[in-house]
Amino acid sequence: MSAPPRAQELGMMSCHVCRLVTAYSEDPHAHCPRCHSALHVRKQGSIARSWALLLAAAMFYIPANVFPIMRTQSLSSKDDNTILSGIFELWRAGSPGLAVIVFTASIVVPMLKFIIMTVLLVSVQRSSGLVSKQRARLYRFVELIGYWSMLDVFVVAILSALVHFQILSRVEPLPGVVYFGVVVVLTMLSAMSFDPRLIWDNRKSQ
Ligand SMILES: [Zn+2]
Numbered sequence: 001m002s003a004p005p006r007a008q009e010l011g012m013m014s015c016h017v018c019r020l021v022t023a024y025s026e027d028p029h030a031h032c033p034r035c036h037s038a039l040h041v042r043k044q045g046s047i048a049r050s051w052a053l054l055l056a057a058a059m060f061y062i063p064a065n066v067f068p069i070m071r072t073q074s075l076s077s078k079d080d081n082t083i084l085s086g087i088f089e090l091w092r093a094g095s096p097g098l099a100v101i102v103f104t105a106s107i108v109v110p111m112l113k114f115i116i117m118t119v120l121l122v123s124v125q126r127s128s129g130l131v132s133k134q135r136a137r138l139y140r141f142v143e144l145i146g147y148w149s150m151l152d153v154f155v156v157a158i159l160s161a162l163v164h165f166q167i168l169s170r171v172e173p174l175p176g177v178v179y180f181g182v183v184v185v186l187t188m189l190s191a192m193s194f195d196p197r198l199i200w201d202n203r204k205s206q
Contacts, residue, residue, distance in 0.1 A: 006200070013041055043195040047121060050193040054117050057186035060179050061110060069176035080174060083107070106180065109145050113187045116142050117194070124198045135199045142191045 007013055011024045015032040022033060030039040068080035072089070081089055083106045090099040116138050123135060 008041060013039060015039060042197060042201075043193065046193055046195040046198065047125060050117070050190050051121055053186050053190035053193060054114065054121070057110075057183050057190060058114055060182045060186065061114075064176055064179035064183050067176035067179060068174045069180060071172050071174055073172070082176060083180070110183060110187065112145060113142055113191070117187070117190055120194060120199070124201075132199050136196065139191075139194070139196045139199065146188050146191060 007021070008024060012021050013024045014021045015035060015037060017037040018032060018035040020032055020034045022039070024041075025039065028040070031037065032039055065083050068082050070081050070086060072079045072081065079089070083102070087099050087103050087106075090096075090102060120135060120139060120142075
């Protein structure tokens, strides 16, 4: 069975913004006749931008793990916790559920995103033998987990709010949280810069 044709093969292209399908144009300055946004067949410099944002995110992930993200303070003691020590602390303090949530949001999700984005970028660049449908599924998965990756920052915010009600102890967020937030934003931008249509451009593998 032959694969369905691409828009380009049919002499058509679509607008990113309003989805209007128009006649294909080689002109790099072409504009959508309906909403006047720039028309391009593929996102410009998608792979380079996606790589740059992903590498920047990986670099910021180091200080996000090295610097403490929160301080728990009571009358007798003051503890600064990094992501990992915070997870152990939560587990030890009898909140295994919360520890699992923080572990998932701050270790598992970012790692999965780094790995999947790398696989997608390398496979598109090398037009690898990975089946397009599976790669498209991976891309949708990255988009899906993107919504959950701010969870960690929320957990620190919620913890601070909860503990503030008790007079003798308090939890406050520390600069590590900022680095973590930067990682989350950069990985999201990296996934957004990636043009999933590139996955289908090399369909020899199907
Ligand atoms: Zn348009």
